[in-house]
Amino acid sequence: MLTPMFQKLITTGVACLVLVSLVAGCTSKKKDPPNTVHLSISAKLKGLDPVNADDMYSGIQSSHAYEGLLQYHYLKRPYVLTPNLAESMPEVSADGKTLTIKIKKGVLFQDDPCFKATGGKGREFEASDIVYSWKRLADPKLTSSGWWVFDGKIVGLNEWHDESAKAGTSDYAKPVEGLKILDRYTLQVKLTQRSAQILYALAMPFTFVVPHEGPEMYGQEYINHAVGTGAFKLQEYDPNSKVVWVRNPTYRKELFPSEGEAKDKESGLLEDAGKPLPLTDKLVYQILVESQPAWLSFLAGKLDLSPIPKDNYSQAIGSNKQLNPELAAKGIKFAKEPQLDITHTSFNMTDPLVGKNKLLRQALSIGYDDVQYIETFYNGQALAAQGPIPPGITGYDLAFKNSYRVYDVAKAKDLLAKAGFPEGKGLPPLEYITLADSTSRQSTEYMQKMMSAIGVQLKVSTYSWPEFQASVKNKKGQMWSFAWGADYPDAENFLQLFYGKNGSPGPNDSNYLNPEFDKLYEKALLLQDSPERTAIYQQMVKIVVEDCPWIFGSHRLNMALTYPWLKNFKYHEFDHAKAKYYRVDPLLKK
Amino acid sequence: MSTAIAAKGKSLWSDAWIRLKRDRYAMLSLAIVIFYSILAIATKLEWVASPWDRVVGGAYAPPSFDKIELWGGTDIFGRSVLYKVIQGTRIAMSVGLVSSLISVPIGVTFGAIAGYFGGWVDDVVVWFYTTLSSIPSFMLLIAITYALGKGLTSIYIALSVVAWVGLARVIRGEFIKHKTRDYVVAAESLGASHFSKIFKHIFPNVSHFVIINLSMQFMSAIKAEVILSFLGLGVQGQPSWGVMIDDAKLELARGVWWQLAGATIAMFFVVLAFNILGDALRDALDPKIK
Numbered sequence: 001m002l003t004p005m006f007q008k009l010i011t012t013g014v015a016c017l018v019l020v021s022l023v024a025g026c027t028s029k030k031k032d033p034p035n036t037v038h039l040s041i042s043a044k045l046k047g048l049d050p051v052n053a054d055d056m057y058s059g060i061q062s063s064h065a066y067e068g069l070l071q072y073h074y075l076k077r078p079y080v081l082t083p084n085l086a087e088s089m090p091e092v093s094a095d096g097k098t099l100t101i102k103i104k105k106g107v108l109f110q111d112d113p114c115f116k117a118t119g120g121k122g123r124e125f126e127a128s129d130i131v132y133s134w135k136r137l138a139d140p141k142l143t144s145s146g147w148w149v150f151d152g153k154i155v156g157l158n159e160w161h162d163e164s165a166k167a168g169t170s171d172y173a174k175p176v177e178g179l180k181i182l183d184r185y186t187l188q189v190k191l192t193q194r195s196a197q198i199l200y201a202l203a204m205p206f207t208f209v210v211p212h213e214g215p216e217m218y219g220q221e222y223i224n225h226a227v228g229t230g231a232f233k234l235q236e237y238d239p240n241s242k243v244v245w246v247r248n249p250t251y252r253k254e255l256f257p258s259e260g261e262a263k264d265k266e267s268g269l270l271e272d273a274g275k276p277l278p279l280t281d282k283l284v285y286q287i288l289v290e291s292q293p294a295w296l297s298f299l300a301g302k303l304d305l306s307p308i309p310k311d312n313y314s315q316a317i318g319s320n321k322q323l324n325p326e327l328a329a330k331g332i333k334f335a336k337e338p339q340l341d342i343t344h345t346s347f348n349m350t351d352p353l354v355g356k357n358k359l360l361r362q363a364l365s366i367g368y369d370d371v372q373y374i375e376t377f378y379n380g381q382a383l384a385a386q387g388p389i390p391p392g393i394t395g396y397d398l399a400f401k402n403s404y405r406v407y408d409v410a411k412a413k414d415l416l417a418k419a420g421f422p423e424g425k426g427l428p429p430l431e432y433i434t435l436a437d438s439t440s441r442q443s444t445e446y447m448q449k450m451m452s453a454i455g456v457q458l459k460v461s462t463y464s465w466p467e468f469q470a471s472v473k474n475k476k477g478q479m480w481s482f483a484w485g486a487d488y489p490d491a492e493n494f495l496q497l498f499y500g501k502n503g504s505p506g507p508n509d510s511n512y513l514n515p516e517f518d519k520l521y522e523k524a525l526l527l528q529d530s531p532e533r534t535a536i537y538q539q540m541v542k543i544v545v546e547d548c549p550w551i552f553g554s555h556r557l558n559m560a561l562t563y564p565w566l567k568n569f570k571y572h573e574f575d576h577a578k579a580k581y582y583r584v585d586p587l588l589k590k
Numbered sequence: 591m592s593t594a595i596a597a598k599g600k601s602l603w604s605d606a607w608i609r610l611k612r613d614r615y616a617m618l619s620l621a622i623v624i625f626y627s628i629l630a631i632a633t634k635l636e637w638v639a640s641p642w643d644r645v646v647g648g649a650y651a652p653p654s655f656d657k658i659e660l661w662g663g664t665d666i667f668g669r670s671v672l673y674k675v676i677q678g679t680r681i682a683m684s685v686g687l688v689s690s691l692i693s694v695p696i697g698v699t700f701g702a703i704a705g706y707f708g709g710w711v712d713d714v715v716v717w718f719y720t721t722l723s724s725i726p727s728f729m730l731l732i733a734i735t736y737a738l739g740k741g742l743t744s745i746y747i748a749l750s751v752v753a754w755v756g757l758a759r760v761i762r763g764e765f766i767k768h769k770t771r772d773y774v775v776a777a778e779s780l781g782a783s784h785f786s787k788i789f790k791h792i793f794p795n796v797s798h799f800v801i802i803n804l805s806m807q808f809m810s811a812i813k814a815e816v817i818l819s820f821l822g823l824g825v826q827g828q829p830s831w832g833v834m835i836d837d838a839k840l841e842l843a844r845g846v847w848w849q850l851a852g853a854t855i856a857m858f859f860v861v862l863a864f865n866i867l868g869d870a871l872r873d874a875l876d877p878k879i880k
Contacts (some may be wrong), residue, residue, distance in 0.1 A: 290840055311840040376649060376666060436822045438836050444668055448827050449643060460826045463741060502873060 003445060034586035036282040037566070038303050040294045042288060043465035044241040047223030051136050053205040055469065056485060057575075057590045063576035064283065065110065066208035066228030069130070070199060071099060072575045075260025075269055079574060081199055085125065085209060085229065087185075090202070096194035101187045103127055108250045108551075112227040114217035122250055125209060125229050127187040131179045133210045137171055140165040145473070146206030148496065148506040153198065154178040155190040172212070180225045186489050196528050200488030203281075205576060231278040231580040238287075239466075245283040245579075246286035254433065256581060269570055272583060279568070282467075289437050304566040304584065308559045310439065313379040316561065323561075331564035331588075336557055337571040339484035340390050342494065343382075343553030345438040345479055346448070346510040348471075354430065355511075359419035361548040365404040366477075367412030367454040368447070368551050377443055382554040387541040388484075390555040394529060395491030395537035402545045405552055412454045424455025433477035436462040443481070459510035473505045481553070482509060486573055490529075491537045495521060498544050512549035565589035606874040608805065616870030622711060624746045630683035632643045639676035642829055644862035646670045650846050663848035667839065673739040674829040675852040676762070681830045682860065685745055685815040686808035692750035693807065694800055697757030702788050704758070705765025727752045731814060744826050745818060749811050757803045798875035805868035809861050816857060831857050 010206075021383070050066050053059040053102040071084035083089055087102040093131035106522045109115070109122035137144050138161040150157055155178030180192035191198060201207055214227040226234040232245035238364075272279060286302075291309035298306035308316045319322050322335040345368070349355040361485035374382045386402040389395045404461075413423070421427040430451075434444045442460070448458050458479075463471060472480055472574045484507075487493050500518045502508040520540050527533040544550075565588035568581045600608075610616050632638045645668040645738040652710025653663040653671075662672035684862040704715035722730075734748035768774060769792065777791050831853035838850035 106729065172722055228749060290839070295843070309843075310839075311843045315843060438822075438840055441822060441833070442837065442840075446667065452643075458827070460740075462826075 005330060009265055023180075025119075032284070033281040034589075035280050035583045035584045036284055037285050037584055038282045038284045038286070039305055039579065040288045040297065041243075041302050042287075042289060042291070044289065044296065045243070046466035046469065047239070048234070049223045050133075050205045050208040050210060050224045050228075050238070051139075051142055051144040051146055052210075055465070057203045057465070060576045061243055061285070061581075062226065062228075063230070063231040065226035065234055065248075065579070066205065066210065068203050068208045069103070070203040072203060072540060072578070073260075073574065074263050074572060074575060074578065074581050075257050075570060077261050080200070080240065080510065080525075081203055084203070086202075090189075090199065092560060097191045099189040099191070099198070100182070101127075102132075103130070103185050103187070103188065103510060104252065105185055105571070106228050107252050109211045109229055110227055110233050110248050110250060112214070112225075114211070114213040114225075114227060116213070116217075121211075122227075123211070125211075126184050129209050129211055130187055131181065132172060132177070132212045133208060134179065134211060135160065136215070137177065138164075139143070139170045141170060141368055143505050146204070147202040148499075148502045149204060149206050151501060151506075153193075153195055154189055155192055156405055177450065191309040193385065193452055194526055196489055197488065197492055199387075200490065200493075203574070204487050210566075212388035220446045227272060230577065232283060232575070234306070235282075236246065241287050243273040243287070245285075248280045252305060255582075264570070269568060272568060272581075278580035280579070283579050291437075298561065301563065301589075304563050304582075305560060308561060310377055310379060313381075317379075327561070330423045330454050332404040332567075333562050333564065335562070335569070335571055338390075338392060339556050339558045340392055340489065340573050341483055342385050342388055342390055342554055343481065343483040343556065344385070344388075344568050345481045345551040345553065347549055347551075348475055348478050349511045349513065349549050350475050353480050354407050358417050358547060359415050360375070360421065360427075362404050362454065363454065364414045365407065365551045366408050366452065367456070368450050369407040370554055371407065372551075373443075373446060374554050376446065377439075378554070378556060381559065382556045385554050387552060388462045388497065388550075389485070389537070389541060390494070391490045393486070393491050393494075395534050395541075397538055397541075400538070400541070402552060404548055405544065416454060416456070424457070427456060427460040429457040431476075431478045432458040433460065433461045433468065433471050433480045434461065435468055436464055447481070472509050475504055475511065480509075483553075483556075488574060491534075492521075495524075495537060495540050495544075498540075498549065498566075510549040512544070514543060514545065514547060517543045517547075563589070602752065602875065605685070606798070606871075607672060610870055613870050614872075615836055615846055616832050616874075619863035619865075619870070620869040622859055623867060626679055626683060626860050626863075630680045633676055633680040634684075639673040640752070641668075642673040642677045644675075650841070650844065653848050662852045663846075665834075665849055666841070671834075671848050671852050674834060674849075675831070675856045677829040678779040678831040678834065678853065678856060679860075680811045681742070681825055681828060682815055682857070685749065686811040688746045689749035689753055689811045690804050690807050692746065694701075694757060694867065695753035696750070698793070698862040699763025700754070701758035702765055702793065705762035706768070706769055706784070706788050706792070712762070715758070718831055719758055722752075723755045728814075728817070731818060732821070732823060732860065735818060740823055740826055745815055746820075749814055752814075753807050753811065756860070757800065757807075760799050760803065761796060763793060766801060767793060768792045796872075802872045802875060805864050805871055809864035812857070812861060812864075816853075 016481055041057050042265060045057060045058050045061060048062045050062045053062045057452060067085050069086040070081045070083060073080045073082045085103055087104050091100040097506045100516055107125040109125060111120055111122045113120050115121060115123055134150060136142055137147055137150055138157050140161060152158055156176040157178055160174065160176050181187050209229060210547045211227055214225060215222045224237055226401050231248055231251050233248040233361040235246045236244035256275045256277060256279045258270065264270055293313050294306060297303045297310050316324060323332065347354045347361050354360060370384045373379060374384060386400050386405060412522060416424060434440050434449065444460055451458055452546060462511065471477060484497060494500055498509050499508060499521050500513040503511040520536050524533050524536045558571055560571065565585045567583040567585055572578050593747045637769060647664045647668050648665055649664065649668050651660060651664040654660045659673060662670065665671055700715050704712045722747040730749045730752055735744045736749060738744035738747060774787060774791055777787055815824060816832035819830040824830055824832055834849045834853040841849060
């Protein structure tokens with residue numbers, strides 16, 4: 001039993017807690033300016049360091065503070081690259097192997113205590129910062145998941161990487177031949193070979209610019225800080241619940257685009273043309289892993305933008321595929337766009353069982369019904385994938401049918417027997433790793449159901465998103481489900497997921513290795529967009545499909561609902577920093 | 591002529607049974623508990639609600655009386671909710687039973703030796719269980735399931751580790767009381783060993799506490815299983831009331847209420863029954879309340 005003294009202590013403690021939370025609640029509410037944009041993320045964050053921003057969630061967050069040399073035009077379609085930190089588009093030499101990049105002058109890093117020399121004032125961004133940031137990408141100690149974007153592409157950078165790995169420390173002062181600083185504002189990049197994708201790489205979060213003062217001051221803690229040139233400054237960061245960004249007061253003069261697609265004008269997307277960015281003073285991201293709290297927050301008007309969770313589809317969209325009148329009456333807008341993505345279940349190709357038994361993988365692939373999955377989990381709003389390349393990207397072949405993706409239990413059992421496990425006998429339960437939220441559990445149950453129908457049992461382990469990614473990178477587990485969204489509009493971005501050298505911690509998460517595929521991949525890298533390259537892409541798809549390192553899932557549709565007060569929302573596949581274009585009209589939000 | 595009529599002594603147990611029988615709610619609760627137990631065994635033997643993972647209708651079909659499988663409607667994959675509820679009984683009861691079977695011997699042994707020997711033995715045991723119980727039990731449960739990996743076995747072990755403390759406390763107190771009683775002193779003077787005194791002489795006199803505790807333990811184990819499964823830390827790939835309630839979290843938005851209703855009704859009756867029965871057992875078995 002509690003003694004009176006203890007009771008008193010506890011009562012006082014509780015009273016204090018209540019008081020503190022009340023005060024905290026009041027102050028945080030008071031501070032929010034009326035044009036604050038409220039958004040949500042559906043996964044816990046692993047950090048803000050751009051060199052490890054390989055997932056959409058951390059990519060979006062780090063893109064608020066950091067910037068790359070290039071960016072995508074927000075409104076124009078098809079997607080086009082425009083200069084960001086670069087003064088103009090890089091000059092490419094005639095042989096395609098030298099890039100000369102001029103950067104904008106007078107761009108300042110955000111104020112941060114790490115700039116000790118200036119007493120916390122952010123200094124000017126210069127060409128040497130790019131070299132530093134790209135060396136970080138190659139730093140073996142940082143085990144960047146984005147090293148693949150430069151691996152083997154810049155003269156001397158691989159040597160720097162190998163020497164650093166050998167020495168155990170990375171010497172950032174040591175020059176790299178392919179990264180030459182011509183003057184304070186000019187960088188020359190020498191490529192090992194012509195590359196069709198290198199410019200896209202300059203718009204990916206991995207290559208965003210980090211000042212050396214940041215990592216030097218914060219060390220391993222740097223993942224919890226963000227010091228860049230971006231439009232927003234980190235105010236509050238809790239990787240499990242909330243991220244708050246405020247307008248960066250020293251942000252350079254960057255304007256809202258004044259041209260776009262023909263329909264953009266009538267849909268009001270050009271109303272803010274020419275206005276300085278960002279248009280909002282504050283961005284608040286709630287981390288809501290479960291879909292229902294996010295949906296309810298949206299309905300309550302606490303979030304300005306929301307996807308449609310699977311269980312709320314019929315609540316939001318009527319049988320005529322239009323927004324339900326109840327939501328339409330609130331002025332909510334509905335946007336539906338095909339996503340350049342692919343969902344898939346990876347097999348661990350380094351695993352002695354599933355990695356070495358092609359027939360087993362093919363059996364599991366045939367035994368998995370994706371049509372029913374799309375109906376149950378995407379309300380029919382997705383396309384069953386036949387290969388890695390989604391429609392909308394050159395290399396996608398509408399006529400191509402993957403013979404291992406035609407659901408057939410009898411054939412699956414037959415293949416399983418040929419693989420050495422008739423009726424699943426002798427096959428130990430396969431270790432399937434997945435996420436811990438309710439929808440993931442249901443989709444895992446679906447997988448278990450499919451597999452047990454052909455006699456295969458699964459042993460399930462569940463993790464949070466950062467733990468899940470770490471497990472995949474450490475090659476734990478035998479199967480897991482993932483989705484890949486395009487980083488740039490080139491099929492190469494999907495095919496590099498199978499390139500041998502991109503194995504863990506790179507994006508080839510199944511660690512698929514086929515020399516024949518790699519040879520074709522390397523050949524295609526040298527080619528510009530052409531029928532010849534497309535033919536090679538399609539040949540590569542056939543090889544992958546036959547080897548079956550993945551069970552190909554589906555290409556999804558992005559469905560977004562926005563309140564009328566959120567202005568300038570336009571679906572963008574690649575621009576992670578799009579929130580800088582968002583504006584909230586406080587008059588409409590009452 | 592008068593004869594001495596030797597009044598036939600009633601044992602504690604038969605006396606308690608008579609008193610328990612008088613309590614109608616207790617008897618009803620006992621019947622419910624027996625019913626759940628039979629259901630659990632029948633499910634284990636695959637006599638009823640088997641196979642539960644068969645597709646019996648469309649996704650989210652509402653309850654109907656066309657077929658017995660459809661009485662409780664269907665879930666996301668078209669499986670019978672009624673069958674899942676019944677299968678959930680098996681999981682819940684097995685968690686209660688196994689965790690009790692593990693925790694009772696631990697609780698009795700520790701409680702007995704602490705109370706009986708006193709001194710430093712008592713200090714060590716009391717320190718140990720006080721430390722254990724100072725950690726919020728759900729934190730401990732979650733930590734253990736994380737360490738051991740998710741699944742039914744971890745739940746069994748986690749619950750057992752947490753649950754023995756209450757029983758050990760009670761048994762310790764009773765042993766302290768009993769060890770100086772005349773019958774124990776008599777046994778000692780006849781040369782009884784410590785072991786014999788603990789288990790042959792004292793334990794039978796305090797064993798009714800085990801029964802009372804068991805009933806409470808069952809109830810809290812069932813609740814803990816549901817909560818852990820709801821949090822995604824419990825059973826994997828098997829029907830559990832907790833998983834059904836977790837499903838309901840998403841489905842209620844579609845107006846699908848039957849998984850939630852099925853799981854909560856099933857859970858409500860068994861938890862209530864164990865609660866009433868536990869109280870009634872305490873009343874019936876505690877000689878002081880005569």
